[in-house]
Amino acid sequence: MNVISNHTINATIALAALEEVLDPEIGLNVVDLGLIRQLDFDEPNKRIFVSMTLTTQFCPMGETLTGAVKRVLQRTFGDVEINVHLCFDPPWTPDRISEQGRSFLNQ
C-alpha cells in the first residue's frame, strides 16, 4: 500500500475506513488510488496527521476528498483532532495505484 505510519494497527484500521472515500470521477477509493501517503497518530494528544496527495494539484474535487477523509477518520477514531496536509512533491503518478486498484480499472 506504500503508506508510512508510526502505528501499524491504527493505520490498518484507518486505511480500511478510508476505503469508503471514493474519487468521484474514477470511482476508486483514495487508498487504492495511492492518495494517502502518511498516517501518524499522536495518541496522548488525540491527534491524527494525514499526509495525502491528489491526482492533480488544484483538483476541483480536492476539498471534497480532504473533507471526506477527515470525516471518515473522525467517525472511526471518535474525539480526535485530524490534520490533513496536502503534499504534491513528488506529484502523484499512476504508479501509486495499488494492484487491486489496477484490476478495478481494468474491468
Add this chain to the structure above:
Amino acid sequence: MSNGFPKAEFRNTPAAVVVPFYLYAAAGFLVCTILLLLSAGSFTLHFFNPAVLAITHVMALGWGTMIILGASYQLLPVLTERSLWSFKLAQWSFVLAAVGIPLLVYGFYTFNMGWPAKWGGRLVLISVLLYLINIVKSSRTGKKINVHACFMATAAGWLFITAFFGLALVYNFTWPFLPKDILAYLPLHAHAGLLGWFLLLIFGVGSRLIPMFLISKHEDKKRLWIIFGLVNGGLLFFLFSFYLNDKYAVIVPAMMIGTALLLFAGYIYKVWKSRIRKKVDQPMRVSLLSVAMMLVPLCCLLIASAWWISSKHQAQMVLLYGFIILFGWLTSIILGMTFKTLPFIIWNNCYHDKAGVVKTPDPKELMSATLFKWMALCYLPGFVLFSAGILLEQLVLLKSGAGALIGAALLYNLNVIKVWLHKPVV
C-alpha cells in the same frame, strides 16, 4: 483542523459562475438546429447568405464559445495551478455575451447591419476582453511556463482578435473602409476563430484532461510545444499569405496545421495506448471521436484548394468544411465533455460536505445514460445526412439531417436540465 490546502487563497470556481454558460450553450445548440431546419435551403446556395451567417455565429458563439468559456473558468485552476483571478469578471463576461450574441445573430439573420449587429458585436467584444483579462491574470503563476496555460491564454488572445476583426467587418457594411471585398476577409476572420480560438484551446485543454480521464502516464511536453508553434505559425503564415494574393500560398499554412493535427492525434493515440483505465465511458468515447473528426475538414480544405475544382463546387466544399468543423469536430467534443464536467460540478455543489458521511450517488448517475445514447444515435446520422445534403445539394437530405440534429439537441438539453435540477438525495 487544517483545511489541507497549502495555498489558502485557492478556491474552486463556484457552480453559480459556471453553470449559466452550460445552460445558455445548450439553448444555443437547440436554436441552431431549429435554424438549420428552417433555413435548410440556404445550404444549397453560396455560403455568404444571411441564414448561414446567422447559424455560423449561433454555433460559434452561442454554442461553442459559451460552453468553452464556462468550462475554462472551471478547469483553469487545473491547467494553470491557481484560482481564477476574478469570479465577478467571469459573471460579467456571461451577461455581456448572453445579451450580445442574440443581437448579433438577429442582425445577420435579417441582414441588417444597423444597431442590433453593432451593439451585439460590441457587447461580445467586451465580454471576450473580460475573459482575456481573467485568463491572462490567472495564468501568470511566476513559476515555470505551463504549456497548457500558454495554449489557453493564446487562444483567448486569438478570440479577441477574431471578435475585434468581426466587429470591424460589421462596421465595414455601414462605412466601407477595407480595400477589398468583404468575402476576401471572411477566411481570415473564420480561421482566427476556428484555429486560433477553438483548435488551440481544445488542444491545450484536451492534452491535459484526456490523459487525466484515461489515467495515462504518457506525457510529451516537447510535442505539445511543437503543436503550439505549428498552429500559431500556420495561422500567422495564413494571415501573411492574404497579402501574397496567391491561391496556392494557403498550402504552407494548411500543411503546418495538418502536421499539428497529426501530431495531436498521435499524442492522444499514445495516451490511449498507455491508459490504465481500460473501460471508457460513453462521453469519453464521443470526445475521442472528435479527435478522429479533426482530420476530415483538412481533406475538404485540400479538395477546395485543388486546381480542378470549379468555383461552384469550391463554395460547396467551403460550406461543408465549415459545417464539419462546427457541427462535427467541435460539437462532438462538446457533447462528450459536457457530461464529463457538468455532473461533477453539480455533484460537488450538492455533496462536497456529505462525502464520507453518507453514501452519495455516483456523479455519473446525475445524467441519464439512456438519453445520452439516444442523443448520440440522433447526432451521428443527422450530421452525416446534413453533410451529404450540402455535398449533393439535396433538400430532403438537408431537412432530414436537420430533423435528426434537432432530436439530438433536444435530448442533450433534457440531459443538461436533468443534471442541473438534481437535488441532493441524502
